[in-house]
Amino acid sequence: MPPSQPKDNQPRAKWAKRFGLPRPAAPPSRWPWSRRADPMVRDAQYAPRLRASLSEYLNWYFSDKAFLHSIDWMGIPTRKLVTDMWVYQEIIAETRPDLIIEIGSFYGGSTLFLAQMQQLAGGGEVLSIDVSHAHFRAEHPAIRTLTADCSDPAAVARARAMGQGRRVMVVHDGDHHAAAVARDLRLYAPLVSPGMYLIVEDGVVDLFDARHSKFGRAYPEGGPLKAVREVLDAMRDDFEPDPRRERFILTSNPRGYWRRRGELPRPRLQD
């Protein structure tokens, strides 16, 4: 029996039919703040949209499904905030992982992005783990997939074996319920090599007040930020948060960028 599909693994076809995807982001007229204008901006067309606060923008980015489902990397849907993708690129170029373990593949847009960044930085693989790869569309020589519940001991053992003696980075973008994230962090944090990064995605869901945001009601028991505070803050001997990675302000991963203390392991052979 394959594991049951989590609710956030919804096929885009549902939205493609309804919204005619792929297509550009929703037009400004759909934006909730478009009736107001920013007096600092003199251009009449752009003044209303630039009135939005950062919280309005983030709330819209993650709760407007038509928009969220329109985000592609190289033609494959992904669920990332684009500023975070830039930060990923910086981390990969600086640390040059031999292996990135990605928990949560979905369509594979993020997997392809990671594989291509690896290639540009000089090589390295991506192991992408998901309970289902039914919608996965990414193809790249650096991509390995593992269809399994990431908390299955066999999946953890496979990831550990692949990372043995290599520079390993981990990206958690799987089940975002706090309890599941906490469980996964305890299993996968030890696989991260000294000097390398552990990234916990989508703690942004914990920032929003349920009374004012539908998005804020998504995880009533808490999401990734709650898990980070429980688990990684207790691992401060081994991990340190890297707030520089949040310097664009707009991030899906508040307190989600962690560096394992210690020196980077030996350079890759091709270095």
Ligand SMILES: C[S@@+](CC[C@H](N)C(=O)[O-])C[C@H]1O[C@@H](n2cnc3c(N)ncnc32)[C@H](O)[C@@H]1O
């Ligand atoms: C938000 S999506 C991943 C998005 C993708 N990383 C991207 O940025 O395009 C979350 C994925 O995690 C997967 N998932 C949820 N729980 C999981 C688990 N326990 N083990 C492995 N994958 C899981 C879901 O099937 C879903 O495809």
